Structures are given as C-alpha cells and as structure tokens.
Amino acid sequence: MNTASHRFTIGSFQCFAISDGTSVYANPAPALFPHAPAAELEQALRAHAIDPRAWTEWVSDYTCLLVDTGDHRVLVDTGMGHHSPTTGALIPNLRALGVAPDDIDTVVLTHGHPDHIGGTLDADGRPAFPNARFVMWRSEWAHWTTPLERPPDGPMVQFMHDFALPQLLPLSERIQTIEHEADVVPGVRALAAPGHTPGHMALEIASGDDRLLVLSDTILHPIHVEHPDWNTVYELLPNQAIATRHRLLRRAAEQRALVAAFHLPFPGIGRIETTDHGWRWSPVAPPA
Numbered sequence: 001m002n003t004a005s006h007r008f009t010i011g012s013f014q015c016f017a018i019s020d021g022t023s024v025y026a027n028p029a030p031a032l033f034p035h036a037p038a039a040e041l042e043q044a045l046r047a048h049a050i051d052p053r054a055w056t057e058w059v060s061d062y063t064c065l066l067v068d069t070g071d072h073r074v075l076v077d078t079g080m081g082h083h084s085p086t087t088g089a090l091i092p093n094l095r096a097l098g099v100a101p102d103d104i105d106t107v108v109l110t111h112g113h114p115d116h117i118g119g120t121l122d123a124d125g126r127p128a129f130p131n132a133r134f135v136m137w138r139s140e141w142a143h144w145t146t147p148l149e150r151p152p153d154g155p156m157v158q159f160m161h162d163f164a165l166p167q168l169l170p171l172s173e174r175i176q177t178i179e180h181e182a183d184v185v186p187g188v189r190a191l192a193a194p195g196h197t198p199g200h201m202a203l204e205i206a207s208g209d210d211r212l213l214v215l216s217d218t219i220l221h222p223i224h225v226e227h228p229d230w231n232t233v234y235e236l237l238p239n240q241a242i243a244t245r246h247r248l249l250r251r252a253a254e255q256r257a258l259v260a261a262f263h264l265p266f267p268g269i270g271r272i273e274t275t276d277h278g279w280r281w282s283p284v285a286p287p288a
C-alpha cells in the first residue's frame with residue numbers, strides 16, 4: 001500500500017494528505033482514554049476490533065496537509081521531521097509530488113507539540129521551508145516561547161517545552177500570529193479550537209460548495225468521535241477541549257464536511273456521521 005500521499009479536491013483546490021511517518025505509543029489506553037469508565041472503554045475498543053488486554057502499542061500516523069489554492073501553497077503542520085527515525089518523510093513525499101520546500105508560501109502550525117513543529121527546521125537547524133510565512137495562534141506562540149515560570153508537572157511537559165523553544169524561536173522573523181478567526185489565505189480560514197493546547201487551531205478549507213474541516217488534534221483516535229467527553233492525558237485545558245470537540249464535530253456533521261485529523265489512520269480524511277447515539281468516524285477509503 002502506498003501511504004505516502006493521498007490526493008483529493010475541495011472545489012477548485014488541490015489537496016494532499018501527506019505522511020510524515022508514524023510513531024508507536026506504548027500502553028496507549030491510559031494515555032488516550034484516561035478518564036473513560038472501564039466497561040465502556042472495553043466495549044468501545046472491541047467495537048474497533050481492539051482486544052483491550054492485548055493493546056500494548058498504538059501506531060499513530062502523522063499526516064500533514066498540503067492545500068494548493070492555485071494562488072497559494074499552504075502546508076498544515078510539519079510533522080516530527082528528523083527528530084525520530086520513523087518520521088521525516090514529509091519533504092521527500094512533497095518532492096515526489098513535484099513540490100519543493102521553496103514552493104510553500106504559507107505554513108500553518110496548528111499547535112506547538114513536537115509532532116507538529118518538528119519539521120520546521122532541517123537537521124542543520126535551517127528553515128525547512130525558506131520562503132514560507134508561518135501562522136500560529138497568538139496564545140499558542142506565547143505559550144511555547146515563554147519559559148516555564150515554575151517546575152513542570154511532569155517530564156512530558158518539560159520535554160515539550162524543551163523541544164518547542166529551539167524549533168520556534170528561529171521562526172520569530174517570519175511568524176504571523178493571529179488572535180481572531182480569519183482567512184490565512186483566501187479559502188483557508190483559521191478557527192479557534194482551544195483545549196488540546198491553549199491556542200490549538202482548526203481550519204476550514206472552502207472552495208465552491210465543498211468544505212474540509214481540519215481538526216488537527218481535536219481528536220486523536222476514532223473513539224474520540226464516539227465519546228467526545230473522553231479527553232487524553234495531553235489536553236492542557238480539559239474542559240475547553242471537550243467543548244471544542246463537541247462544537248467542531250457537530251459542525252462537521254451538520255455541514256457534511258470532509259474532515260482531516262492528523263493522528264487518525266492514513267490518510268486521516270473522512271466524515272463525521274450522525275448515529276443513534278452520537279457521532280462516528282467514517283474514513284475515506286485509503287489509497288490502493
């Protein structure tokens with residue numbers, strides 16, 4: 001199976017879900033569903049053909065998005081890049097599509113976690129997309145570029161802050177921060193989606209009558225669509241994360257929009273179907 005890139009259109013826009021690779025998360029249930037009642041979680045996992053007692057590894061795809069509007073080439077997130085042996089495929093996969101890093105004029109960073117900003121610089125510390133302006137929510141930029149005032153709550157928080165600062169500071173001259181919902185380029189609109197992180201951003205890609213809602217990390221697993229109240233351990237603002245998840249899933253279902261989600265099985269493109277009990281993730285068929 002070729003999981004390098006998946007092409008689709010939104011109106012007149014050419015879109016590509018592009019793999020940066022995968023990452024393995026050990027002992028995933030306590031990280032993805034720490035607050036889920038045990039019996040409900042077991043039922044949900046079994047419905048996804050996962051044996052709860054044998055689920056020792058979650059292999060997450062890392063899928064970026066390229067939107068070619070005709071006037072602009074917008075890249076959404078940069079993956080983990082060279083920081084992991086199983087990632088860093090984004091730029092080779094872009095080149096395979098005939099797109100050079102120089103061709104990208106806009107890079108949207110949905111949030112400051114390592115798997116989304118790890119590809120902003122190359123292995124030598126140079127900007128990986130030298131002609132791009134970067135766009136990030138203002139509170140998100142501030143969160144990751146401000147040193148921690150007090151000792152972090154745990155090693156994960158420390159790791160993420162240590163990671164973010166050297167990845168983001170070299171972008172200071174080319175970052176555009178936003179604090180209101182606005183068009184990044186015509187047809188690519190930034191939506192506030194706080195909760196996973198303080199300035200986590202979603203996007204609406206619109207051309208003609210077509211809509212693509214880019215959820216980024218509003219959901220990490222298809223089970224979060226069925227149980228939007230189930231946060232992960234990664235949500236920095238849990239109550240806001242739940243509210244954002246409900247709001248965006250309802251919007252996607254009502255608009256019958258296509259949806260892109262960074263961590264879902266490649267290509268991470270699908271729709272939110274309304275069921276008798278709520279919602280369900282309905283993926284597009286992966287490329288053959």
Ligand SMILES: [Zn+2]
Nearest residue numbers: 113115217262
């Ligand atoms: Zn992520």
